[in-house]
Amino acid sequence: MHAIQQSNFEQAKEYITKESHQVLTLYSFFDGRRTAEEREKIKQAEIKVLDTKQNDAGDKAQVTILNSSTQQKETLQLVKENATWKISLTFESIIPISAPGVETPVLDSTIVTLDTSLVPLDTASH
Numbered sequence: 407m408h409a410i411q412q413s414n415f416e417q418a419k420e421y422i423t424k425e426s427h428q429v430l431t432l433y434s435f436f437d438g439r440r441t442a443e444e445r446e447k448i449k450q451a452e453i454k455v456l457d458t459k460q461n462d463a464g465d466k467a468q469v470t471i472l473n474s475s476t477q478q479k480e481t482l483q484l485v486k487e488n489a490t491w492k493i494s495l496t497f498e499s500i501i502p503i504s505a506p507g508v509e510t511p512v513l514d515s516t517i518v519t520l521d522t523s524l525v526p527l528d529t530a531s532h
Contacts, residue, residue: 407453407471407482407493408453409421410430410433411448411449411451411453412449413434413437413445413449415430415431415433415434415437418430421492421493422492422493422494422495423485423487423492423493423494423495424487425494426492426493426494426495429495429496429497430495432497433495447475448475450475451473451474451475451476452473452474453471453472453473453474454471454472454474455469455470455471456470456471456472456479457469457470458470464486465485465486466483466484466485466486467483467484467491468481468482468483468484469481469482469484470482482494483496
């Protein structure tokens, strides 16, 4: 998460699942459109771990954090890949759909093409 805050997306790839790389690419696109002030606010944000939960099999976990830039709790999904914990990013986890005072980003399909077959879907929540 700190690598993403610093816009160091190559380093961030080391800490996310392989399936999350495409989500990170989309995030970097939006990050490039931020103002210097917005980017600085993200860089200065503190991330505090509030809670961790691991499943019985020991291969998945949830980490609840508090992001000081948004003052909101966020839940990160972690997956064990080759005995190493990796963050599983989803579009919802990186792009706020609606928040007070925040303009919802609009995707122009002529600019960004995504292969959604590579993005894991959480069918339990649908």
